[in-house]
Amino acid sequence: MTHVPLVRAVFGAGVGSGVLSAAEVAAAVDERLMPGQVGFITGPSGAGKSTILGCLRRRLRGGVVVDPALLPDKPVVDCLGAGLDWTLNLLAMCGLSEGPILARRASALSTGQRWRLALAVGLHRVRAKGAGRGTLLVDEFGSSLDRVSALCLCRTVRRFVTARKIRAVCASHDDGLMEALGPALLVAQPLHAAAIVRERAKAG
Secondary structure, eight states: OOOHHHHHHHTTOOTTTTSSOHHHHHHHHHHHOOTTOEEEEEOOTTSSHHHHHHHHHHHOSSEEEEOGGGOOSSBGGGSSOSOHHHHHHHHHHTTOOOHHHHTSBGGGSOHHHHHHHHHHHHHHHHHHTOTTTOEEEESSTTTTSOHHHHHHHHHHHHHHHHHHTOEEEEEESOGGGHHHHOOSEEEEOOTTSOOEEEEOOOOO
């Protein structure tokens, strides 16, 4: 085992430089992100955020992807496959608490509602893996939501990750989500340039 990829990532050599591959950036994130922490991959569209996240998914055994395309076509309240109390609580946390929506099939939801449901399913599945074992992977975080909703769900994910001692890695072109997510680890991936992996300085 070599620590060279991690050292290169920490000191600034990254994807696009020809020195560090997306898989090596993913490895650096996996090695440095601890249970109870959020990682944030930022950069413009087409820079390689999804590629890094995909490499991380392939690397992890406990990775859970938030993807509306993977939702079962069942009533919303049945999509988690969990007890009713927990299901209702988690759906409410993700902004799906109205009675008519709970009985609606996933395929009949709006794009934003489907993303909320996918997030709830992902949180349930990563929790089931147990503390210290699961990693939630979210590409284009909140891109189908309005600004206020996206920020609220950032805080929901951050609180959930902290309380359950799991990990989450979220990717977005929107740096404005960073404060609400409170990431411990940042991956900055510019367009046609090297990625930087660094720990985020704590406030205060």
